[in-house]
Amino acid sequence: MVSRMNIENDTVEITSGVRFGRTIGSPISMVIKNKDWENWQKIMSVDENELMIDPSLRITRPRPGHADLPGIFKYHENDIRNILERASARETAVRVAAGALCKCLLKEFNINILSHVVNIGGIQASAADFKFEIISKKITMSELRCADKNAEKKMKKIIDKAKSEGDSIGGIFEILVQNIPVGLGSHVHYKRKLDAAIASALMSIQAIKGIEFGLGFKMASLPGSKVHDEIFFNSKKKDSLKFGFYRKTNNAGGIEGGMSNGEIIVIRAVMKPIPTLYKPLRSVDINSKKPFKASIERSDICAVPAASIVGEAVTAIEITDFFLDKFRADSLVELKDNYENYNNLYKGFSLE
Ligand SMILES: Cc1cc2nc3c(=O)[nH]c(=O)nc-3n(C[C@H](O)[C@H](O)[C@H](O)COP(=O)(O)O)c2cc1C
Structure with a gap:
């Protein structure tokens, strides 16, 4: 599982937008160098060189489950390498870096985000009852970012088995967002819905094939009375996020009508098994049209x-976008002021 990590031991270089450790408003540029680049300079050269006319270097056997086959038709290419390098999830490294910046901003408002693995190859972790802080602690001690130790052991076995059989394996990760104020996102326009934006960002991660919020797909087999989170009020629960209104359940996963409702946001994403198999699947050569095992x-x-770390990052980016949309400001001081103003607005619980 970790072979690629050995060459992708990343550090981020910030080249603009930050001075003396503080952002100054201009775009922040970040560079992540790929150690493997040394080995690929000639074959991926920007300038023409002798390799460009060497047909034996071309990749012509598309891998099922990859961008390879549709990509060559869309971009009229005769070398699948021109498709696969960009389609690679390596692209997500910089999204993780950008997500880290967003998490810094959100932390100023006590908003925390975590991700953890809840299923690999059908082995289900039973972390659903753990609180945010417990999961957060447990995953730091887990190689698979799984809060359930017993499940993790079984997951490792299933990964080893897949490896020995030249196969690959997928799974599900969960993202939790804590301390979100009511009212991020909007019901008034489809492009402003918080759940739609988060789902779109997560679906843009390579190999992610489904997203659910809260109870998710289980909602299909339950009546409304068992799904919707009843509303209660207690003036003593006057916390600034929900204005005294609260729920005993969170089946909605913290979003109703495209808006955060103040509960923890709960999202799960399913990742398909990785498409490149060491025991390759059948495919067809794009030139000879003859059947081959995929490259x-x-x-x-x-x-x-x-992928769970990427999911956490893109969620942080979306939440930050919606947070800034709601509390618009040009400095952190102003942003905090706007945020506090909103929280003070309903102190007397009157909407008149
Ligand atoms: C973190 C991460 C690592 C991945 N690593 C690999 C990999 O090593 N080999 C591979 O074939 N696909 C890998 N993928 C998946 C492919 O990039 C992805 O399946 C492919 O680009 C096709 O896109 P699609 O699955 O979204 O249709 C990875 C995806 C993620 C999110």
Whole structure:
């Protein structure tokens, strides 16, 4: 699982937008150098060189489950390498870096985000009852970012088995967002819905094939009385996020009508098994049209823990976008002021 991590031991270089450790409003540029680049300078050269006319270097056997086949038609290419390098999830490294910046901003408002693995190859972790802080602590001690130790052991076995069989394995990760104020997102326009934006960002991660919020797909088999979170009020629960209104359940996963409702946001994403298999699947050569086993690129067996970190990052980016949309400001001081103003607005619980 970790072979790629050995060459992708990333550090981020910030080249603009920050002075003396503080952002100054201009765009922040970040560079993540790929150690493997040394080995690929000639074959991926920007300038023409002798390799460009060497047909034996071309990749012509598309891998099922990848961008390879649709990509060559869309971009009229005769070398699948021109498709697969950009389609690679390597692109997500910089999204993780951007997400880290967003998390810094959100932390100023006590908003925390975590992700953890809840299923690999059908092995289900029973972390659903753990609180945010407990999960957060447990995953730091887990190689697979799984809060359930017993399940993790079984998950490792299933990954090893897939490896020994030249196969790959997928799974599910969960993202939790804590201390979100009521009212991020909007019901008034489809592009302003918080759940739609988060789902779209998560679906943009390579190999993610489904998203659910709260009870998610289980809602299909339950009546409304068992799904919707009843509303209560207690003036003593006057916390600034929900203005005294509260729920005993959170089946909605913290979003109603495209808006945060103040409960923890609960999202799960399913990742398909990695498409590059060491025991390759059948495919057809794009030139000869003859059947072949698909080509093998260096590949992971299971990337669900890595994908969960990407999922956490893109969620942080979306939440930040919606947070800034709601509390618009040009400085952190102003942003805090706007945020406090909103919280003070309903102190007397009157909407008149
Ligand atoms: C963190 C991460 C790591 C991945 N690693 C690999 C890999 O090593 N080999 C591979 O074939 N696919 C890998 N993928 C998945 C492919 O990039 C993805 O399946 C492919 O680009 C096709 O896109 P689609 O699955 O969204 O249709 C990875 C995805 C993620 C999110």
